[in-house]
Amino acid sequence: MDFDLNDDQRLLRDSVDRLIADRYDFEARRRFTAEPEGWSRANWVRFAEQGWLGLPFTEASGGFGGGAIEIALVMEAFGRGLVVEPYLASILLAGRLLEEAGEAALVRRIAEGELLGAFAHLERHSGWDLEDVATKARPRGDTWHLTGTKCVVLHGDCADVLLVTARTAGAQRDRDGIGVFLITPDAPGLTRHGVPTQDAQRVAEITMSDTPARQLAFAGDALATLERVRDQAIAALCAEAVGVMEQMHATTVDYLKTRHQFGRAIGEFQVLQHRAVDMYVALEQARSMALFATLMAAEADSPRRRAAISAAKVQIGRSGRLIGQEAIQLHGGIAMTIEYKVGHYFKRMTAIEEMFGNADTHLEQVATAESIL
Amino acid sequence: MDLRFTDEEIAFRDEARQFFREEVPEAIRRKVLEGRHLSKDEIVHSQRILNARGWAVPHWPRAWGGQDWTPVQIYLFQDEMQQAGVPPPLPFNVSMVGPVIAEFGSDAQKLRFLPRAANLDDWWCQGFSEPGAGSDLASLRTKAVLDGDHWVIDGQKTWTTLAQHADWIFLLCRTDPAAKKQEGISFILADMRTPGIKVRPIQTIDGGHEVNEVFFDRVRVPRENLVGDVNRGWDYAKFLLGNERTGIARVGTSKARLKRIRDLAKLELRAGRPLIEDRRFREKLAAVEIELKALEITQLRVVADERGHARGKPNPASSILKIKGSQLQQATTELLLDVVGPHALPLAAQDEGNGRNEPGIGPEHAATAAPTYFNWRKISIYGGSNEIQHNIIAKAILGF
Numbered sequence: 001m002d003f004d005l006n007d008d009q010r011l012l013r014d015s016v017d018r019l020i021a022d023r024y025d026f027e028a029r030r031r032f033t034a035e036p037e038g039w040s041r042a043n044w045v046r047f048a049e050q051g052w053l054g055l056p057f058t059e060a061s062g063g064f065g066g067g068a069i070e071i072a073l074v075m076e077a078f079g080r081g082l083v084v085e086p087y088l089a090s091i092l093l094a095g096r097l098l099e100e101a102g103e104a105a106l107v108r109r110i111a112e113g114e115l116l117g118a119f120a121h122l123e124r125h126s127g128w129d130l131e132d133v134a135t136k137a138r139p140r141g142d143t144w145h146l147t148g149t150k151c152v153v154l155h156g157d158c159a160d161v162l163l164v165t166a167r168t169a170g171a172q173r174d175r176d177g178i179g180v181f182l183i184t185p186d187a188p189g190l191t192r193h194g195v196p197t198q199d200a201q202r203v204a205e206i207t208m209s210d211t212p213a214r215q216l217a218f219a220g221d222a223l224a225t226l227e228r229v230r231d232q233a234i235a236a237l238c239a240e241a242v243g244v245m246e247q248m249h250a251t252t253v254d255y256l257k258t259r260h261q262f263g264r265a266i267g268e269f270q271v272l273q274h275r276a277v278d279m280y281v282a283l284e285q286a287r288s289m290a291l292f293a294t295l296m297a298a299e300a301d302s303p304r305r306r307a308a309i310s311a312a313k314v315q316i317g318r319s320g321r322l323i324g325q326e327a328i329q330l331h332g333g334i335a336m337t338i339e340y341k342v343g344h345y346f347k348r349m350t351a352i353e354e355m356f357g358n359a360d361t362h363l364e365q366v367a368t369a370e371s372i373l
Numbered sequence: 374m375d376l377r378f379t380d381e382e383i384a385f386r387d388e389a390r391q392f393f394r395e396e397v398p399e400a401i402r403r404k405v406l407e408g409r410h411l412s413k414d415e416i417v418h419s420q421r422i423l424n425a426r427g428w429a430v431p432h433w434p435r436a437w438g439g440q441d442w443t444p445v446q447i448y449l450f451q452d453e454m455q456q457a458g459v460p461p462p463l464p465f466n467v468s469m470v471g472p473v474i475a476e477f478g479s480d481a482q483k484l485r486f487l488p489r490a491a492n493l494d495d496w497w498c499q500g501f502s503e504p505g506a507g508s509d510l511a512s513l514r515t516k517a518v519l520d521g522d523h524w525v526i527d528g529q530k531t532w533t534t535l536a537q538h539a540d541w542i543f544l545l546c547r548t549d550p551a552a553k554k555q556e557g558i559s560f561i562l563a564d565m566r567t568p569g570i571k572v573r574p575i576q577t578i579d580g581g582h583e584v585n586e587v588f589f590d591r592v593r594v595p596r597e598n599l600v601g602d603v604n605r606g607w608d609y610a611k612f613l614l615g616n617e618r619t620g621i622a623r624v625g626t627s628k629a630r631l632k633r634i635r636d637l638a639k640l641e642l643r644a645g646r647p648l649i650e651d652r653r654f655r656e657k658l659a660a661v662e663i664e665l666k667a668l669e670i671t672q673l674r675v676v677a678d679e680r681g682h683a684r685g686k687p688n689p690a691s692s693i694l695k696i697k698g699s700q701l702q703q704a705t706t707e708l709l710l711d712v713v714g715p716h717a718l719p720l721a722a723q724d725e726g727n728g729r730n731e732p733g734i735g736p737e738h739a740a741t742a743a744p745t746y747f748n749w750r751k752i753s754i755y756g757g758s759n760e761i762q763h764n765i766i767a768k769a770i771l772g773f
């Protein structure tokens with residue numbers, strides 16, 4: 001057993017932490033979200049220079065061969081800074097799918113930060129089930145044509161390439177007949193409509209009507225690949241959530257020590273100390289399960305991997321809700337204002353809870369799988 | 374013992390139900406039920422409909438438009454109002470400043486302010502909290518000094534709900550800095566147009582604008598705007614808070630939200646089936662309904678007990694209603710979030726206050742789920758936070 005980082009990992013962690021601390025404070029973030037795309041291209045260039053955009057990809061496709069641990073280090077720091085750049089969408093979802101499909105040239109451009117990708121899966125009634133796809137792919141001539149609508153596509157508005165799930169055969173919830181298709185946003189019949197999200201990220205709704213598309217070729221089953229990439233993304237999201245929770249907790253403890261009412265710091269009220277302690281326990285439980293997810297992200301036995309990832313998502317969801325709600329409550333009115341940072345962490349946490357399935361959905365997965373113990 | 378209402382009570386309830394549904398515009402009620410913001414005009418319009426019927430201020434003294442209803446009638450009235458999505462008459466007018474003026478104000482004040490408060494001709498706001506005086510309200514520092522025929526007010530209030538609409542503010546000011554904290558406070562009324570009053574908006578995390586900071590810089594208000602006796606303001610403030618007993622649980626509001634959740638859960642699919650058929654979801658819904666039923670009965674027990682209580686004297690049992698009522702209201706906002714899931718993420722179009730006019734995406738009913746969840750965190754903070762309510766129960770009921 002070994003929970004220590006190696007030297008390279010420590011270097012990586014220090015450099016991400018430093019950049020977030022120096023360049024990504026609350027004021028800076030406000031400026032980034034006010035930029036036209038809702039995030040900062042300059043930051044993206046900087047992330048590329050640091051090598052973070054190529055982190056998950058093999059060296060053969062222009063990456064640095066990092067694993068889930070390296071990704072988690074980056075994401076946890078991104079959580080602390082509430083980073084709004086499209087790392088999850090472009091690198092961990094679109095980039096990774098392209099890599100699995102052997103699209104080395106595109107991956108290289110993504111890793112350089114020159115190309116942005118997005119993953120378009122969610123539909124109005126699909127939930128996050130990857131096999132639940134109503135969007136249709138029909139062959140005509142030598143290309144496929146897609147028709148359907150994809151919702152809440154993370155950073156779908158700025159993406160240069162869209163990776164879209166569509167059904168080539170079968171009924172809406174069949175596990176067979178799902179493909180991943182590459183579309184450029186200027187393709188005929190495609191409209192996209194971007195909006196900001198509750199947590200200051202960006203999403204788009206994408207409608208395709210007989211839109212020509214190229215199918216990606218995976219070594220194995222497309223659905224199995226999708227599930228693996230999604231599970232790795234969830235593990236990364238869990239790490240981000242830990243960074244978010246850590247900040248909410250730390251900010252709350254600081255506030256309890258400085259806010260005075262009734263002639264003393266409110267942190268002197270033991271009942272509030274205990275509440276802060278419960279938040280801390282929830283945080284550490286979340287941290288452990290995020291670590292579990294990180295270490296299981298590359299597990300080849302997919303049922304075991306999926307159960308582990310789901311278990312982590314449940315823990316993250318529950319700890320996140322408790323910590324978020326308590327952070328607001330223990331601050332009192334100040335936390336209800338948009339000028340104070342805690343509310344922004346709370347909103348990001350809420351969005352994370354709703355992404356890739358909430359705690360209830362994943363609890364169901366764990367309950368129906370083999371025991372994770 | 375009987376949990377059923379009498380025939381007269383049922384007749385009264387039906388009359389209220391019919392009135393709310395037939396007389397208050399459906400468009401306004403739908404907005405309330407869907408958690409959208411009301412405009413000032415809509416709130417005024419709705420209160421005037423109630424007032425025309427004599428129902429804006431049923432709990433006031435008879436002479437000022439009250440109805441002499443029994444506590445059960447008041448309960449039924451509020452429950453129906455909340456379930457129908459009728460905007461409650463502005464609490465600052467009808468539950469706060471109105472009863473205080475009716476009880477402690479001069480005849481001239483009653484005549485001048487009460488009818489206009491009932492009809493929402495004057496919009497009142499509550500200037501109690503300050504940056505340094507939240508839970509510890511008695512430590513407030515805004516001061517009023519008598520100068521000839523005027524009080525001169527200096528200081529700052531904060532969290533002032535809807536001050537941007539207000540014509541008048543009632544505020545607690547320190548008038549005797551030498552006295553013990555609670556004993557040097559007075560209750561003063563100020564016209565919001567008085568020179569020296571400045572309102573600065575505070576945006577909340579859901580993007581809305583419902584609270585403000587209010588600054589007072591050498592604000593001169595006529596001496597006769599003092600309510601009751603000088604330095605007795607703390608007693609009046611306690612009376613004001615003690616008036617709000619049963620309404621705070623807002624059981625009717627939670628009932629309406631749960632009904633909406635059931636309806637929407639029929640439309641939203643999970644794993645290809647309507648969410649309402651999902652066992653886990655139904656159990657979560659049931660768990661909230663059980664607690665709500667318990668709270669409703671607790672509330673009725675408090676109501677029954679009201680008869681033995683003096684008016685304006687806080688009943689510590691109402692702290693139970695505040696704690697549980699706020700928790701359940703918040704639980705319903707979480708259920709609603711569960712129902713719409715990821716579709717709650719896109720920011721709604723033209724949600725008042727967020728300053729954007731891009732059209733939104735996704736199902737319309739999803740748009741308010743997240744903002745409501747965020748915004749309703751406030752209800753366990755304001756009006757005496759839930760921690761303060763715990764302190765009250767511990768002291769006043771458990772005898773610690």
Ligand SMILES: Cc1cc2nc3c(=O)[nH]c(=O)nc-3n(C[C@H](O)[C@H](O)[C@H](O)COP(=O)(O)OP(=O)(O)OC[C@H]3O[C@@H](n4cnc5c(N)ncnc54)[C@H](O)[C@@H]3O)c2cc1C
Nearest residue numbers: 329330332333499501502507508532534751755756758760
């Ligand atoms: C949306 C909104 C609208 C409001 N509208 C109005 C309005 O119109 N007019 C008005 O005057 N005020 C208004 N308020 C203010 C409200 O009443 C205060 O926010 C409330 O009294 C809490 O004060 P605070 O925010 O300063 O928190 P604090 O008093 O600083 O409390 C911070 C935390 O410490 C806890 N705490 C404090 N003291 C104790 C204790 N002794 N024991 C245990 N825990 C304790 C609190 O419960 C809270 O969790 C509003 C507030 C909000 C959020």
